[in-house]
Each structure stands twice: as C-alpha cells, then as structure tokens.
Amino acid sequence: MEKFKAFRLTEVDKKITANFESCDLDALDPGEVVVRVAYSDVNYKDALAATGKGRILQRASCIGGIDFSGTVVSSSDARFTKGDAVLATGYDLGVKHHGGYAEYARVPADWLVKMPAGLTLWEAMALGTAGFTAGMAIVRMEQNGLTPASGKVIVSGATGGVGSIAVDALSRLGYHVVALTGKESETAYLQGLGAKEVMLRQSIDLSKIRPLDKALWAGAVDNLGGDVLAWMLSGMQLCGSVASIGLAASMNLPTTVAPFILRGVNLLGIDSVNCPMPLRQEVWRRLASDMRPAHLKTMAHTVAFDQLPTVFADIIDAKAKGRTVIDIAA
Numbered sequence: 001m002e003k004f005k006a007f008r009l010t011e012v013d014k015k016i017t018a019n020f021e022s023c024d025l026d027a028l029d030p031g032e033v034v035v036r037v038a039y040s041d042v043n044y045k046d047a048l049a050a051t052g053k054g055r056i057l058q059r060a061s062c063i064g065g066i067d068f069s070g071t072v073v074s075s076s077d078a079r080f081t082k083g084d085a086v087l088a089t090g091y092d093l094g095v096k097h098h099g100g101y102a103e104y105a106r107v108p109a110d111w112l113v114k115m116p117a118g119l120t121l122w123e124a125m126a127l128g129t130a131g132f133t134a135g136m137a138i139v140r141m142e143q144n145g146l147t148p149a150s151g152k153v154i155v156s157g158a159t160g161g162v163g164s165i166a167v168d169a170l171s172r173l174g175y176h177v178v179a180l181t182g183k184e185s186e187t188a189y190l191q192g193l194g195a196k197e198v199m200l201r202q203s204i205d206l207s208k209i210r211p212l213d214k215a216l217w218a219g220a221v222d223n224l225g226g227d228v229l230a231w232m233l234s235g236m237q238l239c240g241s242v243a244s245i246g247l248a249a250s251m252n253l254p255t256t257v258a259p260f261i262l263r264g265v266n267l268l269g270i271d272s273v274n275c276p277m278p279l280r281q282e283v284w285r286r287l288a289s290d291m292r293p294a295h296l297k298t299m300a301h302t303v304a305f306d307q308l309p310t311v312f313a314d315i316i317d318a319k320a321k322g323r324t325v326i327d328i329a330a
C-alpha cells in the first residue's frame, strides 16, 4: 500500500507538537480490521490533546483523532468484510492507539460499530463522540424513568458539540428543552435546534447555591461540572435524573447529599469511551432513528484534513459552536 497522510501528536519536554506526516500501514497499531477513513471530527478532548491543554495522550506519540467513520478495506474478523461502512468512537483511539486523523486506521474489531441503517459516513462524524455521548445521556435518563411528560430538561454548554446535539435530539423526542448557554448571541441558533427556552448562564447567581431549591427540572444534561452542576442538582424534581458528561468549567462538584436523600435524584455518570458494546449499538441505532437530530447540517461544518490544525484554538477558547467534521479524503 502507498504511503498515506496522518496527523501525529508527540510529547516533547511536556509540550505537544502536532504535525502531518507520511505514514504506512506497518506503522499503525495492531488490530483485525483496516479501515479507509472517510471522516473524523473534533471533540473537546481532541482539542485538549492537540494543544497540550489537557494531559490526554497516554503514550509519547500518537496519531490523533478519537473518532472516525469509513469503509473496511480488510478484516481477519468474521464480523466485518471488505466494503462495510463502519464507525468507531472512544476506547483508546487517538490516546493510546493511533486514531482517526489518518487516511487509514487499523483497530480491534471489538471497537467497531457497523453503520446503523439510515446514517451516512458524514452524519456519523457530525455526531461522533459528542453525539454518541448526548445519546447515551438521554438513553440513561430514560432508563431511569424520564419521559417527555416528566417535565423540563435542561442542557448546559448548549452551543457546544454535546450540547447542540442533546438539545436537538431531546426536542426531536418531544421533550421541553431549556438550553443553558454563556452566549447570548446564539439564542436564535438554540431555538432553531428546538430549545423551548434559552437561559443565560450569567443570569444565575452561582455564588448562592442552596442545597435544595425550587424543583424545576425533570432531567439535566451537564457538560460543565462545578457550580453549574451543583446548581442543577439543587433544582431537580423528585426522582429526576442528571447526566454528568463534562468538565468544561470545572472538575469539582461543590454539592451536598440533599438532592439525593431528600428528592431521590439520580446522578448518572456518562462514560462514552468505555461504554459496553450492547448499549453502544443501541445508542447508535436510536441516533439513526427516533433520536436522530434534525439539524445536523446546521450545527456541523466540514473542514478539509489539511486545515485541521486551525480548528483547535476556538474549541479551547469556548468560541466554537456545534460540530466540526474533518473530511479526511479532501
């Protein structure tokens, strides 16, 4: 096979350098399946890894990209055959195993999901880890009793990748969605995705969070952590569910046990990386059917592979909106 292009992250003196290189198949990590990558994407974690703002890499040098979609070129595992459309998110991709920022990927068959009916290679990466995580949060809240009749569902970091897809998918399912954002200028964008209400983070007094406050939310999807997650917990209805996804604001959680022991609130941890395969397949099936976001083309923009290095800074600076798909073949 000819040489192909890859975007490699390397740690030198505790700093990350990120460069395109010419690679061959022998340089890829072991795995039963070789995939011609069509699209990858950029998640918060990819931006942390590529800029060195977070300690993401678990080896000295790794081809980046925690997600990819593409077509199977060869497989020594009977579950996959040449020509299958597949996607992969999470596991060790782009962290400990060469990832999706390359024209070819070689991965264990256990990490691959066959493309669900109705989803294109581009749509799979417009969703990517962000969409999968939003979908997983919704499924986990539903498993804990949430229905559209339960009441309002609030989504923090609403203009981000996970947030945008959560707003859209929940609206699609008939939920009354309240989008919580720091960007007043994006009110129309969030309403366009289906948010019934848009709430500004600046309008909340996070210096005075009571252990329990007025019960407003039946469900909550949190991308920020810290005070915002504590505030959401204090405002949950009886037996409400909060899906804790992210730490865009803080790793801390300054709360009390009151929401749990006095209102039976469920705090659901969402780990998209290690999600077991049966739940993983179920979430992707839902994302391709009843939960399918209606506005993927509005919220996702496509960037050519050679422009990849230009997209990370805006994500770290919280200026990015929606999703970034990387066209690996372009």
Ligand SMILES: NC(=O)c1ccc[n+]([C@@H]2O[C@H](COP(=O)([O-])OP(=O)(O)OC[C@H]3O[C@@H](n4cnc5c(N)ncnc54)[C@H](OP(=O)(O)O)[C@@H]3O)[C@@H](O)[C@H]2O)c1
Pocket (backbone or CB within 6 Å): 043, 044, 045, 129, 130, 133, 156, 157, 158, 159, 160, 161, 162, 163, 180, 181, 182, 183, 201, 223, 224, 244, 245, 246, 247, 248, 249, 270, 271, 272, 273, 315, 316, 318, 320, 321, 322
């Ligand atoms: N648990 C998992 O498996 C999993 C999977 C995917 C992502 N995550 C995590 O989930 C979070 C969101 O990921 P993403 O891909 O959606 O990221 P993203 O596209 O960068 O969106 C994050 C959003 O959070 C808000 N925000 C960012 N920095 C903030 C700050 N310092 N203070 C308050 N708000 C801030 C902004 O939205 P507004 O301006 O609209 O408020 C921003 O658009 C990240 O922490 C990511 O690491 C976890």
